[in-house]
Amino acid sequence: MNTTTNDWKDRKKYLWLLSPLLPLLGLLAVGAYAAGAPALLLWTGPILIFAVVPLLDLLVGVDPVNAPESAVPGLIAQRYYKYITYAYIPTQFALTIAGAVLVAGGGLATWELVGLILTVGTINGIGINTAHELGHKTGRLDRTLAKLTLAPVAYGHFFVEHNRGHHKNVATPMDPASSRMGESFWRFLPRTVIGSVRSAWTLETARLKRQGKATWSPHNEVLQSWALTVLLFGSLVLILGPVVLPFLLLQAAYGASLLEVINYIEHYGLLREKQENGRYERCQPHHSWNSNHVVTNLVLYQLQRHSDHHANPTRPFQALRHFDSAPQLPSGYASMLIAAYIPPLWYRLMDPRVVAHYEGDLDKANLHPAKREALLRRWCDSAVPELQQAA
Amino acid sequence: MKKWQCMVCDFFYDEALGFPEEGIAPGTRWEDIPEDWSCPDCGMSKADFCMQPA
Numbered sequence: 490m491n492t493t494t495n496d497w498k499d500r501k502k503y504l505w506l507l508s509p510l511l512p513l514l515g516l517l518a519v520g521a522y523a524a525g526a527p528a529l530l531l532w533t534g535p536i537l538i539f540a541v542v543p544l545l546d547l548l549v550g551v552d553p554v555n556a557p558e559s560a561v562p563g564l565i566a567q568r569y570y571k572y573i574t575y576a577y578i579p580t581q582f583a584l585t586i587a588g589a590v591l592v593a594g595g596g597l598a599t600w601e602l603v604g605l606i607l608t609v610g611t612i613n614g615i616g617i618n619t620a621h622e623l624g625h626k627t628g629r630l631d632r633t634l635a636k637l638t639l640a641p642v643a644y645g646h647f648f649v650e651h652n653r654g655h656h657k658n659v660a661t662p663m664d665p666a667s668s669r670m671g672e673s674f675w676r677f678l679p680r681t682v683i684g685s686v687r688s689a690w691t692l693e694t695a696r697l698k699r700q701g702k703a704t705w706s707p708h709n710e711v712l713q714s715w716a717l718t719v720l721l722f723g724s725l726v727l728i729l730g731p732v733v734l735p736f737l738l739l740q741a742a743y744g745a746s747l748l749e750v751i752n753y754i755e756h757y758g759l760l761r762e763k764q765e766n767g768r769y770e771r772c773q774p775h776h777s778w779n780s781n782h783v784v785t786n787l788v789l790y791q792l793q794r795h796s797d798h799h800a801n802p803t804r805p806f807q808a809l810r811h812f813d814s815a816p817q818l819p820s821g822y823a824s825m826l827i828a829a830y831i832p833p834l835w836y837r838l839m840d841p842r843v844v845a846h847y848e849g850d851l852d853k854a855n856l857h858p859a860k861r862e863a864l865l866r867r868w869c870d871s872a873v874p875e876l877q878q879a880a
Numbered sequence: 881m882k883k884w885q886c887m888v889c890d891f892f893y894d895e896a897l898g899f900p901e902e903g904i905a906p907g908t909r910w911e912d913i914p915e916d917w918s919c920p921d922c923g924m925s926k927a928d929f930c931m932q933p934a
Contacts, residue, residue, distance in 0.1 A: 656922040657889040768920060801924075802922070
């Protein structure tokens with residue numbers, strides 16, 4: 490059936506509110522605890538991402554539907570979708586402040602404090618996804634809000650590194666944020682964290698040099714973003730006391746680790762081919778792992794339609810497409826991140842998929858150098874695994 | 881001669897230099913580059929490049 494701009498409706502229009510609902514749930518949980526509700530509520534964040542969302546993904550399943558091309562200009566023009574991303578930010582800040590106030594009040598048992606750190610960290614970590622959507626836009630307001638969203642998670646350099654570093658080097662050995670086959674998440678984590686800071690700093694130094702400006706100047710976007718964190722954390726420490734600083738740092742570290750586990754999933758083992766002229770081929774749909782699991786896609790603004798994102802980085806989330814040709818994950822990011830924490834499970838799920846994707850020719854894959862020989866030996870004689878596409 | 885910048889990754893296309901690696905000769909004007917050409921670094925479409933003041 491031909492659908493046109495006029496009769497096509499985004500059935501998920503109001504379901505996108507699930508994303509800004511998350512920080513609100515966190516805030517309500519912390520508020521309810523303060524008003525006397527059970528302390529288990531402080532674990533809302535981990536319960537949501539490790540239990541509720543994976544379970545809902547399993548129950549609700551996948552949705553490969555793309556908006557018809559004729560409806561896309563109208564879909565992109567609606568400011569409603571932009572406000573969805575903005576709506577995340579005030580509650581995210583309110584939750585961070587509420588968490589700090591709770592910590593400063595004292596009296597939290599250790600397990601309650603851990604829950605609070607993880608809940609606030611979860612919301613600020615998922616906030617990086619909001620910053621990601623905004624940071625790809627060209628408008629000044631969106632870009633400023635992206636930096637602001639990264640302040641509570643102390644990951645402001647992401648704003649620079651992601652666009653100018655990751656999008657350029659994705660699925661090559663040069664990219665700190667592309668994981669290699671045989672590389673565990675725990676080995677990837679320090680490499681990506683350190684590599685991303687280094688890359689952001691180098692990129693910004695080069696940009697400022699081109700403009701004849703000093704690296705240490707107010708024009709430095711990495712410094713601008715980090716300054717917002719210093720301002721936020723500094724104000725909270727001044728008002729509430731130094732007791733809140735470990736809380737703020739720990740929740741930020743946990744939040745950033747959530748971004749990095751998603752990074753780990755997105756390009757595992759995939760490699761762009763080096764051409765005769767020494768350049769890597771352009772990023773194609775087959776250089777990202779995708780998933781159509783509806784609930785994670787609603788929560789993460791269709792980040793899992795990752796191939797289209799790399800092909801069209803400024804395309805707004807509501808218009809991102811599923812490609813049949815793109816590699817598919819066995820489940821949504823929310824379930825896959827649990828597997829990523831357990832390397833043997835991850836390898837069992839994903840290595841056969843990488844082998845199948847390259848039809849057994851692992852020389853074409855992005856291999857962890859220390860595991861290269863072992864991987865080639867392990868897979869050289871085995872039959873190419875049947876690739877099971879997610880339904 | 882103008883310069884065009886990729887809005888995602890900051891790749892520059894300089895009309896004076898062209899892009900000989902892909903057979904685009906020095907002096908090739910932006911409008912003469914095929915519409916399906918994309919940023920050689922990040923794959924961004926030609927439409928999303930922005931002209932830079934000289």
